[in-house]
Amino acid sequence: MTADSEFAAVALPLLPAIARVAHALTVDDADADDLVQETFLRAYKHWRTFERGSDCKSWLSAICRNAFFEQRRRESRSTAVEDQELESLAAARLHNSARASGVDNMFSRLDLGPAIARAIEALEPRYRDVVVLVDVEDFSYEQVAEALGIPIGTVRSRLYRARRQLQEALLAFAVDAGYATASAPIRPE
Amino acid sequence: MPNRSECEAVVRQLWPYLDGAVSESQRERIVAHLEGCVNCASHFDFAQSFLDAVAAARPHLPANEVLRVRVMSALMAEGFEAQ
Incomplete structure (x- = not known):
């Protein structure tokens, strides 16, 4: 029996069972189908590592679970990067608002x-700590990550969010205090 | 004339660029764009002046706040877990 025919005889018949596992993990038909495909591709690629005589369903289920969690980790990383970049875009929009408000x-x-100090104190502690360490105490992202025991991506997310909240607060303050040279809506887009 | 998608790609890197947290090739691309794009350059200038203002606000922060953050950071680096 060739490896391919063995795979066809032993692994492929388990497709319906693995499809149920995939569906339970993803709760979405299209995602589940993709996951099943990925599972069988991986299984085929590593077929020679399958221990003959052991439970193929468990082996495939483990591959399916691993593929699912790897995918989820990748997605969560790319979402985090997207969020961070959106904060940078928000900073540019806020600048446009400041320009429109004449400040x-x-x-x-x-x-x-004094207004910056008040705005910093008003931040939630998890944002305040990061912005004070980076922007006031001049820590690097890496130093903050190490000191607070959080991933660098989290440092970035909290820092950029904190900066946006500070900028929004200061823009509102500047306009309310009458520093504006023109009257325009102050709400950031 | 800078194109819009290049402007967006550059502005997406505003904070990492200002923090010196971009790669050398990204930095060169951003610098080249800012030299030719007045609008994007103004966004970066505005954000930099904000960062300068925050750094300059240090004397206005309650000493305890700065100290608290510093001590907590030192403790956590030693394994202390806040709540």
């Missing part, structure tokens, strides 16, 4: 020290 030079023109 786009507020950081260079005004002494916002």
